[in-house]
Amino acid sequence: MPLVDLRRQHRLIRKRVHSAIKRVLKSGHFVLGEEVARFEREWAAYCGVPHAVGTASGAAALHLAMLVLDIGPGDEVITVPFTFIATVSEITRTGARPVFVDIEPRSYTLDVAKLVEKIEREYVFNERIGYWVNRATLRRLKAIVPVHLYGQMADMRPILDVARRYNLRVIEDAAQAHGAEYRDATAPPAKAGSLGDVGCFSFYPSKNLGACGEAGAIVTRNGEWAARLHRLVNNGRGDGAWHLEEGFNYRLDALQAAILRAKLRYLDRWNERRRELAALYRQKLSDVAEIVLPEEMPYARHVYHLFVVRVPDRDRVRQALNEQGIGAAVHYPVPLHLQPAYRHLGYAPGDFPIAEACARTVLSLPLYPELREKDVARIARALRDALSAARR
Incomplete structure (x- = not known):
């Protein structure tokens, strides 16, 4: 009995998935295009945010999230040591330095009390640049990456309070939390990915919503960031032949988008x-x-x-x-x-x-x-x- 049995899933939804694949083959459009655009709209609506941008993987989503939030050399980003390596590798890929804070033993997610203790002990506010700076490394503290682990969200309300207090961005690593919700008495239930500045998802085949290969997405409420993310996934290309900046080949392909659309209803x-x-x-x-x-x-x-x-x-x-x-x-x-x-x-x-x-x-x-x-x-x-x- 395997940890995950994707063959059982496929047997139950085979007709719908095969129909989606045939639709893409018939269209002749395999990269970006209407299939990807429709999935982005549907995933954004599901998460309760205005914008979603499909990516080639969850790691690509995390990398782009760092870039659109202007994280790079000279910066530090706080996250947890108990997660998949992509959470951290995409911090270092930008030139920033990861800083670890321990997890809470009941939820396996970021311990907020230890987060505050870490910032107060190791950082000092620099009024000239408007950031908290590490006393030892002199790097700017730019963001927090809470990881929603095993299908359960981190305690986002106090994390967001900490982010406001210390002028930090919040990147939700929601690669394991498709459809998970955060509930408190102050607001309606919120889907994973919808509370931070950006939320990052992986659609690796074994996820709760999985593609038939690699795929990912970023969700956000910020239209300017979404527009830039759409450029960055496509080699920095804007309208026509103009490349407004260097980007990456991080595009979500149409076949994976169609398969994800077929599965999303389930x-x-x-x-x-x-x-x-x-x-x-x-x-x-x-x-x-x-x-x-x-x-x-x-x-x-x-x-x-x-x-x-x-x-x-x-x-x-x-x-x-x-x-x-x-x-x-x-x-x-x-x-x-x-x-x-x-x-x-x-x-x-x-x-x-x-x-x-x-x-x-x-x-x-x-x-x-x-x-x-x-x-x-x-x-x-x-x-x-x-x-x-x-x-x-």
């Missing part, structure tokens, strides 16, 4: 099924003391891109599940501050204890809309057995 239904299966997992595992189950935060509507538990002796437990044909996996086994690629940042083991503890204990169990109740029951039994064996 997203809410799929997310609701994920929630049902997550509830069933909880029911089957709630009495196992060694298991830390995922928690839906009071402000959040979780869409369970991944169902992640924490267990002792994780690697042995995972191996036992894998030997029974259950595709348990780990997201993520090494926090980014300990990766060789970021050794130059000067971090050491123990700097971010919550991220490191999670990296040692998290275990992703199979969860996708086509999973059956009897599959969940089997996985839960196997997990119980694996934990019992690990205790012996």
Whole structure:
């Protein structure tokens, strides 16, 4: 039983997806064009914002978001060490320096109290340039990148308050949070990606909304940024033959846009099924003391891109599940501050204890809309057995 089974999904929606592909083949337009424009409008409407710009991948979306917010050499951007590497690699790609803040252990997202503590301890406000400056590196602090992990949003309201207080931009990494919502008493529910200055999505095939290849998008309420993003994805091209600046070949192709349009109508239904299966997992595992189950935060509507538990002796437990044909996996086994690629940042083991503890204990169990109740029951039994064996 794999962690994700895209073949099951394809069997259920094959006719609609094949029809979308045939429509593009018949049109003869494979790059940009009306199919991409329609998907951008539909995705913007779904997220509750005026603008969406399709990109070649989620990493491309993050890179462009940094550029449109004028992040580059001499700048710093705060994010978390417990995420996929693209969150950080697209910061360094601009010439900026990533700065890590530990996660909160219940949601696995940015710890806002530690964020404020970090800024107050390590930065000072420079009135001449209007930015907070790192006392040690003399770099400007420009932005925060909260990561909505495993299908649940970070606590955005206090993050936005911090951003206003310290004159920072907010880039939502929503690559794992398609359709997730933020809820509080002060405003209507808001979709992931709609609260920051920009929101970045990946449509990698295994996502809650996945293409049949690489794809991504940026959403924003700012029309000027959206217009520039449309240029940047297409080599900086404006009207006609004019290139207003250097850009990138980050275009979303029409085939992927058509497939995403075909799948978008199912997203809410799929997310609701994920929630049902997550509830069933909880029911089957709630009495196992060694298991830390995922928690839906009071402000959040979780869409369970991944169902992640924490267990002792994780690697042995995972191996036992894998030997029974259950595709348990780990997201993520090494926090980014300990990766060789970021050794130059000067971090050491123990700097971010919550991220490191999670990296040692998290275990992703199979969860996708086509999973059956009897599959969940089997996985839960196997997990119980694996934990019992690990205790012996």
